[in-house]
Amino acid sequence: MAVAATVATIGEYVGQEVTLKGWIHTKREKGKIAFIVLRDGTGFIQVVLEQDRISPNEWEELREASLESSVIVRGLVKAEPRAPGGYEIQGLFFKAFHVTKDWPLGRKDHGVDFLMDNRHLWIRSRRQSAILRIRHTIETAMIEFLNKNGFYRFDAPIITAAACEGTTTLFEVDYHGDKAYLSQSGQLYAEAGALALGKVYTFGPAFRAEKSKTRRHLLEFWMIEPEAAWFEYEDNIQFQEQFVSYIVNAVLERNADDLKILDRPLEPLMRVKPPFPRITYTEAVELLGKNGFNVHWGDDLGAPEETFLSNYFDKPVFLTHFPAKIKAFYMQPDPENPEVVLAADLLAPEGYGEIIGGSQRIHDYELLRQKIREFGLKEEDYQWYLDLRRYGSVPHSGFGIGLERTVAWICKLEHIREAVPFPRMLHKLTP
Amino acid sequence: MAVAATVATIGEYVGQEVTLKGWIHTKREKGKIAFIVLRDGTGFIQVVLEQDRISPNEWEELREASLESSVIVRGLVKAEPRAPGGYEIQGLFFKAFHVTKDWPLGRKDHGVDFLMDNRHLWIRSRRQSAILRIRHTIETAMIEFLNKNGFYRFDAPIITAAACEGTTTLFEVDYHGDKAYLSQSGQLYAEAGALALGKVYTFGPAFRAEKSKTRRHLLEFWMIEPEAAWFEYEDNIQFQEQFVSYIVNAVLERNADDLKILDRPLEPLMRVKPPFPRITYTEAVELLGKNGFNVHWGDDLGAPEETFLSNYFDKPVFLTHFPAKIKAFYMQPDPENPEVVLAADLLAPEGYGEIIGGSQRIHDYELLRQKIREFGLKEEDYQWYLDLRRYGSVPHSGFGIGLERTVAWICKLEHIREAVPFPRMLHKLTP
Numbered sequence: 001m002a003v004a005a006t007v008a009t010i011g012e013y014v015g016q017e018v019t020l021k022g023w024i025h026t027k028r029e030k031g032k033i034a035f036i037v038l039r040d041g042t043g044f045i046q047v048v049l050e051q052d053r054i055s056p057n058e059w060e061e062l063r064e065a066s067l068e069s070s071v072i073v074r075g076l077v078k079a080e081p082r083a084p085g086g087y088e089i090q091g092l093f094f095k096a097f098h099v100t101k102d103w104p105l106g107r108k109d110h111g112v113d114f115l116m117d118n119r120h121l122w123i124r125s126r127r128q129s130a131i132l133r134i135r136h137t138i139e140t141a142m143i144e145f146l147n148k149n150g151f152y153r154f155d156a157p158i159i160t161a162a163a164c165e166g167t168t169t170l171f172e173v174d175y176h177g178d179k180a181y182l183s184q185s186g187q188l189y190a191e192a193g194a195l196a197l198g199k200v201y202t203f204g205p206a207f208r209a210e211k212s213k214t215r216r217h218l219l220e221f222w223m224i225e226p227e228a229a230w231f232e233y234e235d236n237i238q239f240q241e242q243f244v245s246y247i248v249n250a251v252l253e254r255n256a257d258d259l260k261i262l263d264r265p266l267e268p269l270m271r272v273k274p275p276f277p278r279i280t281y282t283e284a285v286e287l288l289g290k291n292g293f294n295v296h297w298g299d300d301l302g303a304p305e306e307t308f309l310s311n312y313f314d315k316p317v318f319l320t321h322f323p324a325k326i327k328a329f330y331m332q333p334d335p336e337n338p339e340v341v342l343a344a345d346l347l348a349p350e351g352y353g354e355i356i357g358g359s360q361r362i363h364d365y366e367l368l369r370q371k372i373r374e375f376g377l378k379e380e381d382y383q384w385y386l387d388l389r390r391y392g393s394v395p396h397s398g399f400g401i402g403l404e405r406t407v408a409w410i411c412k413l414e415h416i417r418e419a420v421p422f423p424r425m426l427h428k429l430t431p
Numbered sequence: 432m433a434v435a436a437t438v439a440t441i442g443e444y445v446g447q448e449v450t451l452k453g454w455i456h457t458k459r460e461k462g463k464i465a466f467i468v469l470r471d472g473t474g475f476i477q478v479v480l481e482q483d484r485i486s487p488n489e490w491e492e493l494r495e496a497s498l499e500s501s502v503i504v505r506g507l508v509k510a511e512p513r514a515p516g517g518y519e520i521q522g523l524f525f526k527a528f529h530v531t532k533d534w535p536l537g538r539k540d541h542g543v544d545f546l547m548d549n550r551h552l553w554i555r556s557r558r559q560s561a562i563l564r565i566r567h568t569i570e571t572a573m574i575e576f577l578n579k580n581g582f583y584r585f586d587a588p589i590i591t592a593a594a595c596e597g598t599t600t601l602f603e604v605d606y607h608g609d610k611a612y613l614s615q616s617g618q619l620y621a622e623a624g625a626l627a628l629g630k631v632y633t634f635g636p637a638f639r640a641e642k643s644k645t646r647r648h649l650l651e652f653w654m655i656e657p658e659a660a661w662f663e664y665e666d667n668i669q670f671q672e673q674f675v676s677y678i679v680n681a682v683l684e685r686n687a688d689d690l691k692i693l694d695r696p697l698e699p700l701m702r703v704k705p706p707f708p709r710i711t712y713t714e715a716v717e718l719l720g721k722n723g724f725n726v727h728w729g730d731d732l733g734a735p736e737e738t739f740l741s742n743y744f745d746k747p748v749f750l751t752h753f754p755a756k757i758k759a760f761y762m763q764p765d766p767e768n769p770e771v772v773l774a775a776d777l778l779a780p781e782g783y784g785e786i787i788g789g790s791q792r793i794h795d796y797e798l799l800r801q802k803i804r805e806f807g808l809k810e811e812d813y814q815w816y817l818d819l820r821r822y823g824s825v826p827h828s829g830f831g832i833g834l835e836r837t838v839a840w841i842c843k844l845e846h847i848r849e850a851v852p853f854p855r856m857l858h859k860l861t862p
Contacts, residue, residue, distance in 0.1 A: 174603060
């Protein structure tokens, strides 16, 4: 009896007969031998089928089966060092379940608009499926690490009454007559969660109705937001170092074949180990000035500045102690210099820029009220958030990591649209 | 040196000095002894503080510290069989970080509207925090089981152009001038994912703009939707049995204290082991008729009928082979009787009703086109979905499990609003 196997675990079956169910990724015939690269979702493997070893019917089916036909193959697993994954199947049985006619993505030179319109098919390609398997590992590793460290998952609501950060980029929803918005961040809710459960994280979609079209922005993206009570600035930074290193290491260990498919250089990833370098905002402004950027203390750093800093270091780097005015109202001022806040963004290396934004949060009731007023926000919108400082307030910190930006960096993608199964961008709503 | 510990892991430190950071859940004084129940998010533990063993300052702080004050305690861990968790702390040091004044939830008889308006504080209570810790275990166990079984996480988009099931209960979003909707299900996208990656699951929020107010409905809820290629009706059923049993068992193993807080009878949960009973829709209609229900073949079964069936069995039960007309267009007809479909809902026991809906999907292109027309849907809205049957189609199946309904059942809640941190219901949008 042949065992039902998958490409990902094929190494366990060397010398045995297995059944594989999948799709024809490529096919090449050479007289009485056919070479198929079969994909089954978990990976790609070469199957060698000789006319003399299968029935005439099977050979006929094989000849007719074109790219992306769904097929069932039985065969012997052989170690084959020259094969991409290290194994090969010597075919003993072939059956086409459904023969595909005119596979639309057969050419190599499709434009990106065409590929995006066929995203539901494009994800079957070698490169796109490798990215999505790596995305799975990143998501899994994030959850593993947070759970191991005693964090409880705490799902924040998506439809919300008030804005968390800014109001110009909100998607509006008609909530049975009430005006509501799609969440831009679960953080304020996560803070309530941290005071109830100690350490929590959200893991959900976030929305920004940005009008810009860049290679780093999606209108709908996924964000993971850990938040912990009795957790201060330095705890937060060190936790992020461990967290990001764990994720990168998980991909290196579990997705070696996928990284190879992407031609992703491994050295920059192998360097991702704590501690990460740190640079204050003030030092960064100075460094940028010396390198020809026209930035002044108090300016928000834009994409070119971020890219420069991200390329300047060969590891992820923390950019810290921003001017309070250019950051969110809830960030804890630095006791040594209240003009800056105990916040840090983590910039990925290789030019990828910000993947994490985090800070210690203000835990003093009066100070938070004052900041709400200073930032021109309405105190009545934040009554429940202020309650967290009225009742049993504690020092607490947290951060948000953008999933797609992390995927884009680890996979070294040119555009963030490939980091998610079905990207949502300006005027891109289907499929 | 005292070790930083949490209540959940306190058993590891018997005989040692630990530091705990948390909040005063209850306090009782008896002359020169004070008894605190401390909560730290991971659980509750009694701390006994004697006036003679701490400094006068500490004793004063302790006397002033009222409910929900945030505190730091150092003490010796003792096994104490009479204590709820089995352990107790003999206090050696006490410090109040922030003294709470007038904790609003101190009374026992608050109405539900008041509690819901203070949801951000209510989640700190013994019962609500226990539910949220169990929710965390359920989510974690779902992910564990799917990952172990070779499923890849595959996030479906939330903002979509077309409706998946029905159009009357959609939340509309203005997408930069285009009309868009919040997703009711990621299934159609998961099908594309299954044909790319073999086995996938979505894990995200879903939205139904229902006008009804029931104890079983939320407008925003979380759904997990596994979908697998080369997976047929029977595979799907058996996988669900294993999946649900794994989740229930994880809660029994990991949340014994929380189940005790909820007074949740354990026997019904301990019975949740494969196989689950099955009853066809046709048999169910007959059984309901014999028990005084006025239902006819072809009727949709409502909440009272579901509750009856759910109480009739002492385990989760599969309700199978529904009339095609009352189910979704994409469900595979039964080859032995095409009037019914290869679909099954899983009803939780104890009157909780449907927690899972699943089916084998139609994989034949022409049959799916015909069904789209029969159901009065527009073929042009489903072009990409039809593509999945044009190119390398395979038999495939999947299901969707409602997270909050599963939490409500396992915790034996009276109302689903307690199964999620911040419920969204009709006219309930804050906090």
